[in-house]
Amino acid sequence: MIERIGKILEKKVCDNCLGRQFSQLLTGTTNRERGRALRFFAAMLYEAGELKNVDESNFIGFEFRTKKIKTSKKRCWLCDDIFENLERFSRAALKKIKKYEFSTFLVGCRPPRELLKREEELWEKTGIEFCEPFKAEFNREVGKLIEKTTGKKGETLKPDIVILFDLENWKIEVKSNPLYIFGYYQKLVRGIPQCKWEHYRTSVEQIIARPIMKVSKGVDHSFHGMGREDVSARCLGWRPFVIEIKEPKKRKLDLKKITEEINKSSSVKVRSLRFVDMETVRKVKEARPDKTYRALVVFERPVSEKELKKLRMLVGEIKQKTPTRVLHRRSDITRKRMVKQVKVKKLSPRKAELIIKAEAGLYIKELISGDDGRTSPSVSEILGVKSECRELDVIKIDRVNL
Ligand SMILES: [Zn+2]
Known part of the structure; x- marks a missing residue:
């Protein structure tokens, strides 16, 4: 020692x-x-x-009986007196974080390269058996000061904000971690996509995001739906989703008020909004609940009641190659999905309504048209009549525990 x-x-x-x-x-x-x-x-x-x-x-500052020490203004060779200035660092950070609403924070730092070199040099001489890196002490001690003045808690796992001290360039960066809000939505009209898309004026995502962005003062958002529906399809069943708000300044949002704001829209409704963490995004994306659809089907020639009864044969396994219409962006694979239930109602000689319950991932438009034999069996194949899905609604999404 x-x-x-x-x-x-x-x-x-x-x-x-x-x-x-x-x-x-x-x-x-x-x-x-x-x-x-x-x-x-x-x-x-x-x-x-x-x-x-x-x-x-x-x-310097010690009184010796036998020696005299010359006073000098040398700074700490290792940290260049950074530890003498912790209060200043913490004050500068407090200024920066004032505009953020948060309950937990994490302090990080990027030490000057020269300092790290000196630290290495010292460790080579004295060994690292009992030491702690500069970074760890700096983060902890500044964290303590910020805790003391703000009353907020330092946290490593899921902090609301991260305060990064760039000690090389004397800069402080503040990063606000995303807000995740879970809920269920309905899309009551056709013609709008689920996520923001340049060809469309609006989307389910934008309608839901707008009032949240306004109060949270975030800079961007992204949308994670439990499966998706076509632009042309309505979603009358409640579909689970998580909306992610990036770099929010405010985090304590009145979700009841936000729900009311969103529900002023005539195209999208939401319910049961609540705050969740990133983990829920994964769960929402991975869930594969059964879905029930209502399809309005038009036949090339009149079809009798007796023929329509044959459509019960759809129940069972469907072999489906990637639909032609999405082949340009998805790989060509054959998937097997179950149709669990089919109900048919004749509307006119050439029109029928089908209620279909199926496993997640089955393309319903192709289940009806057959997609030139790429989906089998299909409505077209069973009836021997070219059939087309004119309107499609998701009417129920089975509940998933999250
Ligand atoms: Zn020092």
Whole structure:
């Protein structure tokens, strides 16, 4: 220990930087206190003549019986007096985070490259057995100061905001983690896509996002639906979704008010909004609930009631190659999906309404048209009549526990 202390004190170092090299010894104290205690001890060894080659300015402020120390204004060789300025760092950060609403935060830092080099150099001389990196102490100590002034909690796992000190460039960056809001939506009209899309003026996503963006003051959003429906299809069943708001300034939002705002729209309704975490996004994306559809089908020639009864044969496994209409953006694979239930209602000689319950991932338009034999069996194939889906609605999405 004495040898190590001597080696560290060959250069002028502050209490924090001295104590940090022995951080793994004793708990319930700070590096600053460790450093202070060691410096006292070192000063006595120095006076007793047992410590040679040390930088005398390490002992400025000590009164020796036998020696006189020249005062000088040397800064800490290792941290360049960063630890003397923690209050200033924390004050600057407080200014920056004022515009954010948060309950938890995390402090991070990018130390100057030269500092890291000096730290490595010191460790090579003294070993790393008991030390703690500069970064860890800086983050913790600034975190403590911010906790003290704001009353907010430092947290590593899911902090609301991250405060990053760029010590190389003397800059502070604040990153606000996304807000995730879960809910269910209905799309009551045809002709709008689920997610923002350049060809369309609006989307389910934008209608839901608008009032949330306004109050949260976020900078962007993205939408995660439990499956999707066609632009031309309505979704009358309640579809689970998570909307992600990026870089929000406000996080305590009145979801009841937001629900009311969104529901002023005549095309999209939402219910049961609540805050969730990122984990729920994964669950929503991975869930594969059964869905029930209403399809308005038009036949090329009149079809009798008796013929329509044959459509019960749709129940069972359907082999479906990737539909021609999406082949340009999806790989060509054959999927097997179950049709679980089919109900048929004749509307006119050439029109019928089909209620179809199927596994997630089955393309319903192709189940009807047959897509030139790429989907089998299909309505066209069973009836031997070219059939087309004119209107499609999702009327029920089976409940998934989240
Ligand atoms: Zn220092």
